Amino acid sequence: MSSSSSGPPPGDAANEGGTPKQPPVSDCPASGERGDHLDVSMEQCDVVKERLREIKDELIAKEQAMGGTGDLTEPSAECMREILEFSLSGEFFRARRSTLCAAKGSVMALLFSGRFDQAFLRDQHGRIFLQIYPPVFKWLDGQLGLYVAEQTDKVALPPSRENDAPYWYWARLLLWDPATNWYPGPIGPPPPTQTQGHPHPPPPAPQLSHQQRDPEALSVELTSMIRRAKADKALQEARLDAIKPLLKTGDAKDDTLMAIEVSGATVTVTKGVAMSMGDDLSWANGFFKYDPSNVGVPVDYVQRIVDLVARTRMVGSSAAAACLFIAATSS
Numbered sequence: 001m002s003s004s005s006s007g008p009p010p011g012d013a014a015n016e017g018g019t020p021k022q023p024p025v026s027d028c029p030a031s032g033e034r035g036d037h038l039d040v041s042m043e044q045c046d047v048v049k050e051r052l053r054e055i056k057d058e059l060i061a062k063e064q065a066m067g068g069t070g071d072l073t074e075p076s077a078e079c080m081r082e083i084l085e086f087s088l089s090g091e092f093f094r095a096r097r098s099t100l101c102a103a104k105g106s107v108m109a110l111l112f113s114g115r116f117d118q119a120f121l122r123d124q125h126g127r128i129f130l131q132i133y134p135p136v137f138k139w140l141d142g143q144l145g146l147y148v149a150e151q152t153d154k155v156a157l158p159p160s161r162e163n164d165a166p167y168w169y170w171a172r173l174l175l176w177d178p179a180t181n182w183y184p185g186p187i188g189p190p191p192p193t194q195t196q197g198h199p200h201p202p203p204p205a206p207q208l209s210h211q212q213r214d215p216e217a218l219s220v221e222l223t224s225m226i227r228r229a230k231a232d233k234a235l236q237e238a239r240l241d242a243i244k245p246l247l248k249t250g251d252a253k254d255d256t257l258m259a260i261e262v263s264g265a266t267v268t269v270t271k272g273v274a275m276s277m278g279d280d281l282s283w284a285n286g287f288f289k290y291d292p293s294n295v296g297v298p299v300d301y302v303q304r305i306v307d308l309v310a311r312t313r314m315v316g317s318s319a320a321a322a323c324l325f326i327a328a329t330s331s
Contacts, residue, residue: 052226055233062240067119067247075101079114087123088134089306090259090268095141102144103155107242108174119247121255123268129257130246131270133166133307135300140174166307178238245314258287265299269306276309 060070080098087093100112110116121129130137143155155175161167248255254272261267274287 048222048226052229055229059233059236062237063115066116066240066244068115069118071115075114082114084112085125085127086137087125087127087129087268088132088137089130089303090266091134092127093134093138093141099141099144099148102148103175103177105177105179106174107176107239108140110236110239111174111243111246116243116247121248121257121270123257129268131273131306131310132170132246133303135303136167136170139167140171166304166311169311173242176242178235260287260302262299262302263296267299267302267306269310273306273310273313276313277305 056072060072064070075097080101082097084095084097084100085092086095097112097114101109103109117128123129140155143152146152147155155171157167157171161171249272251272254270256271257268258271258274259266259268269287277287
C-alpha cells in the first residue's frame with residue numbers, strides 16, 4: 001500500500017524554481033485606480049454632446065430644406081425695424097416686421113422672423129406674396145399693433161368673427177404657439193395654469209454654486225436639459241410644419257402667379273390654386289380662358305372663394321393646417 005503524500009499541490013511545484021505565482025484577481029489594483037471609470041464617463045458625456053449637436057443639426061437641415069437660413073439666433077433689432085411689403089392675394093399692404101413678430105413663440109413670429117424671406121413667393125414688384133384672405137391679415141396686423149402699443153393685453157377674435165371661416169382659420173394658424181397649445185378665442189389667452197404642453201420660453205437652468213458643480217449634481221440638471229432640448233425641437237418642427245404651405249412649393253409651374261381684375265381690384269393666385277378651381281366658376285376661367293379684366297362679381301366674394309380653395313390645398317402639406325381646416329368646415 002502506497003503512503004499518502006503531504007507535499008505541495010501540483011500547482012505550487014512550478015514555483016519552487018523561483019517563479020512568483022500570480023496574485024488572485026482580488027489582489028489586482030481596482031479598475032478605478034487606473035481611471036477607467038473616469039474615461040468611460042467622459043466618453044459618455046461626449047456621446048450626449050454629439051447627440052445634442054445632431055438634434056440641432058437636424059433642425060437646421062429641416063429649416064434649410066424649406067428655404068430658410070437655418071440661423072437659430074434671435075433676429076437683430078435692425079431686422080425687426082424693417083417695413084415689409086406684401087401682396088395679399090393681389091392686394092398691396094405694408095407692415096412692420098416687429099409687429100408681425102410680436103406674438104413670441106407663434107407660427108407668425110417664425111414666419112416673419114427674417115429667416116424665410118428668401119423662401120417666400122414674390123410678385124413682379126418683389127413684394128411677399130401670401131395666398132390669404134386680405135382682411136384677416138390686416139386685422140391681425142392691427143391687433144398685434146395694439147398689443148405692441150400696450151393698448152390691449154390679448155389678441156382675440158371678436159364674437160362677430162368666431163364663425164367667419166377665414167378669420168377663424170388664419171387667426172388660429174398664425175397665432176398658434178405649440179409651446180402652450182393656445183389659439184386666440186373670444187376671451188384671449190388662458191392663464192398660465194391652464195396652458196398645456198411645454199412652457200415657452202423654457203425655464204432657465206439653475207445657476208449652480210461651486211460646491212454644487214460636481215459631476216453628480218450636474219448630471220441631474222443635464223437630464224432635464226436634454227429633455228428640454230428634445231421638446232424644443234419638437235415644438236419648432238410643429239411651427240415649421242405650419243408655415244410650410246405659405247412658402248414656395250419648389251414647383252415653378254405651381255408657384256407661377258396669375259391675376260384677374262375683379263370690380264376694379266386685382267385678385268392674384270398661384271397657378272396651383274387657379275387650376276384647383278375647376279371650370280364651374282365662370283369668373284375663375286378668366287385666369288386661363290377669358291379676358292382677365294372682365295370680372296363683374298363682388299371682390300370679397302372672389303377673395304373668399306380663392307381663400308377657401310387655398311386652405312383646402314394646404315391640408316395635404318401641413319398637419320396643423322389640416323386639423324384647423326377640418327375643424328372650421330365641421331363647425
